[in-house]
Amino acid sequence: MQPLTVAQLRGTWASVLLPIGTDDAIDMARLERALDQMLGSGLHGIYTNGTAGEFHTLSDAEYDALHELVAGRCTDAGMAYQLGAGHPSGQLSLSRIRRAAALRPGAIQVVLPDWLPLRDDEAVDALARMAEVAGDVPLVLYNPPYAKTQVGPELFARLAERVPGLTGIKVPGGDQHWYARMAAALGDRLAVFVAGHTLASGRRLGAAGSYSNVACLNPAGAVRWYRLMDDDPEAALDLESRLRRFLDRHIAPLAAAGYSDPALDKTLAAVGGWAPIGTRLRWPYRWLDESEVPGLRRVARRVVPELFEEPPACGA
Numbered sequence: 001m002q003p004l005t006v007a008q009l010r011g012t013w014a015s016v017l018l019p020i021g022t023d024d025a026i027d028m029a030r031l032e033r034a035l036d037q038m039l040g041s042g043l044h045g046i047y048t049n050g051t052a053g054e055f056h057t058l059s060d061a062e063y064d065a066l067h068e069l070v071a072g073r074c075t076d077a078g079m080a081y082q083l084g085a086g087h088p089s090g091q092l093s094l095s096r097i098r099r100a101a102a103l104r105p106g107a108i109q110v111v112l113p114d115w116l117p118l119r120d121d122e123a124v125d126a127l128a129r130m131a132e133v134a135g136d137v138p139l140v141l142y143n144p145p146y147a148k149t150q151v152g153p154e155l156f157a158r159l160a161e162r163v164p165g166l167t168g169i170k171v172p173g174g175d176q177h178w179y180a181r182m183a184a185a186l187g188d189r190l191a192v193f194v195a196g197h198t199l200a201s202g203r204r205l206g207a208a209g210s211y212s213n214v215a216c217l218n219p220a221g222a223v224r225w226y227r228l229m230d231d232d233p234e235a236a237l238d239l240e241s242r243l244r245r246f247l248d249r250h251i252a253p254l255a256a257a258g259y260s261d262p263a264l265d266k267t268l269a270a271v272g273g274w275a276p277i278g279t280r281l282r283w284p285y286r287w288l289d290e291s292e293v294p295g296l297r298r299v300a301r302r303v304v305p306e307l308f309e310e311p312p313a314c315g316a
Helices: 030-037 060-077 089-103 120-135 153-162 176-188 195-207 213-217 220-231 233-257 263-272 290-303
Strands: 011-016 043-049 081-084 107-109 140-143 166-170 191-193 208-211
Touching: 011 089, 011 213, 011 220, 030 043, 030 140, 043 191, 060 081, 060 089, 089 107, 089 120, 107 166, 120 140, 120 153, 140 233, 153 166, 153 176, 176 195, 191 208, 195 208, 195 213, 195 220, 213 263, 220 233, 233 263, 233 290, 263 290
Parallel strands: 011 043, 011 208, 043 081, 081 107, 107 140, 140 166, 166 191
Antiparallel strands: none
């Protein structure tokens, strides 16, 4: 596909989640069934190998097989896609970026080398080298709260100036003051993507879109909510308020109990019941027992029924 420009990088994008068997292998048949659902949901795009995609667990062979599958299916369906090439090792990241670029995605998602924190000049050098390897395929920088190197508005601005291949950033977002600092530092040089459950308020403050945890819950529902943000902004904000309440009361306690972000996102997918992904993670990480899912599903359907207008394709 054609490289995504800053102006084109918009909307609700969904992560490819990995169905994991009891042998710790990726169940490719279940993965294809999940892709079928995603490709028919109206999403703006699909991406691989974020944290929820458990990129940190993939072998090189699994990385290549996953990307060949996703690139082929998205191309056939006319769906925009991005490939994740992050790795804690900068050297291994370069290898993954090179292989991802050969599949011609709209963009490649990367992380900064992550065993030790980087100085600002090291961060600039790292991203510049990644962009050089990616060639004409743009980059999106993923900077989660647990990254060793935390990037603020001023460093984002420096990266945008020094690395022309950087198109967007994937960050948690913040309050009104944070958005104001980002706008002052960046202008319109980068597409800013924020947490999915904050997107209605975030778009009002300048967010371009989300690599969405709400799409984990229900891809088609996340798309309907995005459209509602344009058609009825106040109703969209009301849905966001109720969604946040559900997450604060029922998902945040799981995080406090030590469950990882991939465990939480797979739990949301199981609650949504739209594909047979399951809650299991790859070794050594723990996941929520699926017996907990029906109760969470009942609450979610009561609190945010708009996200579940269509019946789920299958059970959790």
